[in-house]
């Protein structure tokens with residue numbers, strides 16, 4: 001049973017959802033807003049053409065408001081609402097470009113595809129500031145984090161290029177087993193649909209569609225509603241670097257566009273990053289699920305578990321960074337903390353004091369850590385979670401917790417939490433973190449094991465016997481266990497995956513290249529000399545691009 005504790009850390013159980021201190025962080029009037037990017041139109045890219053939709057475009061509402069008009073979000077652009085018909089046009093263009101593997105891009109040598117991709121990455125890098133600014137204004141990432149989303153994406157493309165070349169290189173050889181000689185080549189699957197979440201709208205689209213493109217597929221990218229504009233500056237680059245129809249970019253209703261596409265049964269692979277319920281809704285429309293390749297990266301409820309001998313200052317620093325980065329809106333954010341009762345008081349008081357020292361403000365402010373939330377319903381949801389927990393025995397243990405003004409909410413630490421509270425099991429994906437107090441380490445082990453999620457887990461402590469026991473128990477429930485360090489996806493070369501509702505598939509360049517391709521064999525019997533001789537000849541000349549290594 002989780003324990004109650006006598007809290008001596010600040011306890012401020014009142015909610016202030018009209019917090020004046022937070023109101024003061026917003027620009028007073030439009031004149032005080034530093035520099036809104038020019039209204040951006042996020043158009044569609046279909047069959048190499050940048051086009052509009054016949055449906056009314058949607059305003060892009062920034063999470064920024066001004067003090068004199070607190071209920072009017074700044075409008076920073078518009079995105080097109082692609083119609084179902086346009087989604088199908090995009091599919092047809094992708095199919096034409098792929099042409100059963102005979103299209104220009106699919107047939108191109110890996111070397112040539114990599115050269116095109118390198119110049120695309122260079123051009124993308126030149127647009128870092130422009131894209132970062134849009135990310136900042138549209139989803140509220142700090143200027144630093146917005147920039148790092150773009151630079152990380154460029155670095156990922158370069159890694160994917162390197163890995164793609166290495167894959168082709170490793171396959172350029174004959175293998176022999178039990179009287180069979182063969183070459184194995186990873187060939188494209190066909191048309192790939194990629195959809196990214198709002199918290200990494202650029203990066204997590206690229207982590208899937210770039211490897212898919214490199215392997216010779218045609219792709220349809222669906223940008224999220226929050227996070228559409230950062231894609232706009234890239235449309236001209238897609239048109240410049242890739243053959244017509246190889247890549248389409250759509251914005252609009254995910255249910256309408258992606259639902260229509262998956263419903264045709266003509267999509268060969270889907271890469272979907274978002275919640276389990278959205279993935280379920282999307283995939284149930286697939287008429288032939290048995291032939292749809294699905295890469296799904298989903299929601300999570302990562303725990304930090306402090307063992308009795310945890311170094312509190314190490315654990316506090318890690319939890320602060322794990323809880324607060326992008327206001328807790330990361331799948332790898334620490335969304336539950338388990339602390340042994342012997343450490344609960346000092347841990348909570350140090351954690352509270354660090355969290356209270358974080359600076360709330362506008363994404364462009366220097367040293368800002370807490371920024372406005374871009375989802376309309378998020379502040380209300382956070383409030384609901386806190387109210388529910390308070391009613392069931394938890395407290396807000398940090399002095400600045402429980403405050404919000406419109407889209408800007410402070411981070412609240414709730415303790416001690418129990419299984420009757422919503423926040424015990426729901427993924428909060430925002431600025432509130434629950435802390436549970438345990439006496440027997442089996443309690444957090446059971447919590448992780450029984451969770452419907454299974455992304456990562458962070459363990460704090462040094463006792464070898466105890467750490468060994470936890471690693472052995474938890475390794476069958478999560479995709480990564482971090483020792484005395486917070487959860488994170490990177491470095492991007494390592495496999496990023498999980499279990500349960502958290503992942504189906506592995507999100508890194510090496511694995512994604514394989515996922516979006518089929519290892520295809522060309523084989524003959526070793527004792528059939530005439531066939532073997534013919535194959536060897538094909539391997540050297542230009543009569544067979546697959547064997548010659550074009551792909």
Ligand SMILES: NC(=O)C1=CN([C@@H]2O[C@H](COP(=O)(O)OP(=O)(O)OC[C@H]3O[C@@H](n4cnc5c(N)ncnc54)[C@H](OP(=O)(O)O)[C@@H]3O)[C@@H](O)[C@H]2O)C=CC1
Nearest residue numbers: 197198253254255258274275278281282297298299300331
């Ligand atoms: N494991 C990982 O690697 C990562 C996981 N995530 C997870 O993503 C979530 C946050 O992202 P968020 O964007 O809010 O995710 P959502 O699942 O809420 O939304 C993703 C997209 O799905 C679309 N969608 C919803 N239902 C359907 C449907 N039935 N058919 C087709 N499309 C549908 C929505 O479009 P529309 O509303 O327009 O219909 C939306 O754009 C968190 O849970 C987070 O943990 C985030 C990053 C990485």
Ligand SMILES: O=C(O)[C@H](O)COP(=O)(O)O
Nearest residue numbers: 200330331332488489490
């Ligand atoms: O959306 C997420 O949270 C990411 O997949 C995690 O990436 P990060 O740990 O690098 O932020």
